[in-house]
Amino acid sequence: MEVQQNFSLAIEILGTIAFAMSGSFAAMQKRLDPFGVLIIAFVTSVGGGTIRDLILDVPVFWMHDMVICSVIFITTIVSMIFKSVEKKFKVTLFIFDSFGLGLFTIIGIQKGINADLHPLICITLGTITGCFGGISRDILLNRIPLIFRKEIYATACIIGGTIFLGLVKYSTLSYAFVQVSTILLIVAIRTFAVKYHWEIPKFYGVDNSSEM
Amino acid sequence: MEVQQNFSLAIEILGTIAFAMSGSFAAMQKRLDPFGVLIIAFVTSVGGGTIRDLILDVPVFWMHDMVICSVIFITTIVSMIFKSVEKKFKVTLFIFDSFGLGLFTIIGIQKGINADLHPLICITLGTITGCFGGISRDILLNRIPLIFRKEIYATACIIGGTIFLGLVKYSTLSYAFVQVSTILLIVAIRTFAVKYHWEIPKFYGVDNSSEM
Amino acid sequence: MEVQQNFSLAIEILGTIAFAMSGSFAAMQKRLDPFGVLIIAFVTSVGGGTIRDLILDVPVFWMHDMVICSVIFITTIVSMIFKSVEKKFKVTLFIFDSFGLGLFTIIGIQKGINADLHPLICITLGTITGCFGGISRDILLNRIPLIFRKEIYATACIIGGTIFLGLVKYSTLSYAFVQVSTILLIVAIRTFAVKYHWEIPKFYGVDNSSEM
Numbered sequence: 001m002e003v004q005q006n007f008s009l010a011i012e013i014l015g016t017i018a019f020a021m022s023g024s025f026a027a028m029q030k031r032l033d034p035f036g037v038l039i040i041a042f043v044t045s046v047g048g049g050t051i052r053d054l055i056l057d058v059p060v061f062w063m064h065d066m067v068i069c070s071v072i073f074i075t076t077i078v079s080m081i082f083k084s085v086e087k088k089f090k091v092t093l094f095i096f097d098s099f100g101l102g103l104f105t106i107i108g109i110q111k112g113i114n115a116d117l118h119p120l121i122c123i124t125l126g127t128i129t130g131c132f133g134g135i136s137r138d139i140l141l142n143r144i145p146l147i148f149r150k151e152i153y154a155t156a157c158i159i160g161g162t163i164f165l166g167l168v169k170y171s172t173l174s175y176a177f178v179q180v181s182t183i184l185l186i187v188a189i190r191t192f193a194v195k196y197h198w199e200i201p202k203f204y205g206v207d208n209s210s211e212m
Numbered sequence: 213m214e215v216q217q218n219f220s221l222a223i224e225i226l227g228t229i230a231f232a233m234s235g236s237f238a239a240m241q242k243r244l245d246p247f248g249v250l251i252i253a254f255v256t257s258v259g260g261g262t263i264r265d266l267i268l269d270v271p272v273f274w275m276h277d278m279v280i281c282s283v284i285f286i287t288t289i290v291s292m293i294f295k296s297v298e299k300k301f302k303v304t305l306f307i308f309d310s311f312g313l314g315l316f317t318i319i320g321i322q323k324g325i326n327a328d329l330h331p332l333i334c335i336t337l338g339t340i341t342g343c344f345g346g347i348s349r350d351i352l353l354n355r356i357p358l359i360f361r362k363e364i365y366a367t368a369c370i371i372g373g374t375i376f377l378g379l380v381k382y383s384t385l386s387y388a389f390v391q392v393s394t395i396l397l398i399v400a401i402r403t404f405a406v407k408y409h410w411e412i413p414k415f416y417g418v419d420n421s422s423e424m
Numbered sequence: 425m426e427v428q429q430n431f432s433l434a435i436e437i438l439g440t441i442a443f444a445m446s447g448s449f450a451a452m453q454k455r456l457d458p459f460g461v462l463i464i465a466f467v468t469s470v471g472g473g474t475i476r477d478l479i480l481d482v483p484v485f486w487m488h489d490m491v492i493c494s495v496i497f498i499t500t501i502v503s504m505i506f507k508s509v510e511k512k513f514k515v516t517l518f519i520f521d522s523f524g525l526g527l528f529t530i531i532g533i534q535k536g537i538n539a540d541l542h543p544l545i546c547i548t549l550g551t552i553t554g555c556f557g558g559i560s561r562d563i564l565l566n567r568i569p570l571i572f573r574k575e576i577y578a579t580a581c582i583i584g585g586t587i588f589l590g591l592v593k594y595s596t597l598s599y600a601f602v603q604v605s606t607i608l609l610i611v612a613i614r615t616f617a618v619k620y621h622w623e624i625p626k627f628y629g630v631d632n633s634s635e636m
Binding site for chain 1: 478479480481541542544545548551555559563569576578579582
C-alpha cells in the first residue's frame, strides 16, 4: 500500500514538473517577465487539480503540501536557465504537455475512484484534471486553446481514461502497470496523431460566430 | 411538495438540454472534433451551476446525479446527428441559449432562497448560474463573449430575476406559474430585444484599451 | 483587537471600491450597457477573493455580508455618473487598479496567516487575491491581460507581499503601520515602474505560438 502511495506521489510530481515546464516555456515564448512566468507555470500545474478538488470538496492538494509548490518553483527556475540553450520551443512544449496530460488524467480518475463516484464522473474528473491546466494557460496567454487545434488532445485523454478505468475494474493486471501503460498510451496517441496527421472527422459548419 | 420538486427537476433538465445544445452547436460551428464538442457542451451546461454550488458550499449538482451527465451526453449526440440537416446555426443557438438563460437564472435564485440569503445575493447567484456557462463557452471557443454584444443578455437575466423574486415574496400566485412566466419573460425580453433592435444606452468612451 | 478588525474591514472596503471602479471604467471603455458594467465591476472586485476563499474552504466573503455587495453597487453607479465628466480613462484605471492590487494582496496574505499556512502559500494566496480579479476582468472584456504588458504587475504584488510577511514575522513595527506601508510600496513600485519605464529583463523567444 505504501509502495502504491509513493508511486502515485511520484506520478503527481512528474505531472507537476511536466506542466510547470510546459507553462514556463509557453510564458517565455510570450516574453513575460520571470514573475509572470512563475504565475503561468503555477496555474498550468495546479489549475486542473484545483478545480477537481474544489468540485470533490476535498482540501486543495497544494495547500498543505510544500512539495508541489517547491517542485513548481524549482522547475520554473530550471526552465528559465535551460531556456537560454533551448530553441525548439514547439517540440519541448509538446512533449511536456503530452506527459502532463497523461499523468494528470490518471490522477484525476484515481481521485474519483477513491471517492466512489460513477465511472462517467471519474472520467469527467480525469479530463478536467488533465485538460484545465493547459486550457487556463492558453486563456491567460491569449494563445489559441489547445483543444481547438487539429491535435487529438481531449480525445487522447478520454480514450486513455476509459481504458484505464476498464483495466482497473475488470483486469487482474497490477495497478502500477495499468497506470504506467495508460499514461504512455495517452502520450502515444497524441504523439502519433501529430506525427502522422491523424484527424477525427470534424464538423464543417460555416464559422460565422464573429458576426453573430 | 413532491410535485414542486419534480417540476424543478424538469426545469433543470430542460435548461441542461438547452445549454448542451447551445454549446454543441457553437463548438460544431468552430469545427471541433466530437470529443471537443462534448467538453464544450458539458462546460456550457454545468459551468454556471458549478460556480454557484462552489460559492454556496453545497455538493456540486452533477457529481452524484447521473441524470444531468446522461442528459448532456445524449443531447450532444443528438445535436451532432441533427446538425447534418441543420444549417441555421445562428437562430438555433440563439433560441436554446435564451431558454437556458431563463431556466438557469430561476434555478440559481431558488437555490439562493433555499439557503436563506439576501435577495441581492439571490439575484447575483441567478445571474452567475444563467450567464457563466455561456461566458465559459465563449471564452473557451474564442468567441466574442455574449455579454459584449448588442443583445440584451445579462439585462434580461437581472430584470427577470428581480421580478421572479418580487412575485415569490409578495404575490399569492402559484410558485409554478411564477417560475414559468418569469422564464418566458426572460426569453421574451431577449427575443424582442434582438428582433426589434432594442438597446440600452451604452457608454461611449474611446476604446483605446488595446494600446494601454 | 477591535481596532485592528475595523482597520482590516476599512482596507477591504477600499480595495473593493478601487477594483469596482477599475472594472466599471474598463467596461464603460468597452461600451457595455449598465448591467454589463455592473457584472464586470462585481467580477473584478470579488473574483480574486472568491477563488482564495474557495481554495481556503472558508465561506465566500461576500455571501453573508451585504456591505461588500452594496459598496460595489454604489461604486458602479458613482463611476457611471462620474464617467460623463471623466475622460482620462487610462490614468484613472491605472491608479485604482494599483491600489486594489496593493490592498487585496495584503488581505489575501492575512487570510493565509490566519489559517496558519506556510509563508510561500500565503504569498500565493495574496497573489491570487490581488491579481485574479483584474485577470478575470481582462479575460471577460477581451483586453490584453495586464500581466502580459510591460508594467510590473505581478512582480509588485510578489515583492510587496514578501516584505509584508517578513515585517509581520520578524519586526516589532505595529501591524497597521506594516499594512499601510506595504500597500503603498506596491502602489509605488507599479507607479514608478510605469513612470520611469522600469522593466524586468524578459525572455526573448520567437513568438510563434499562433502558428503552432
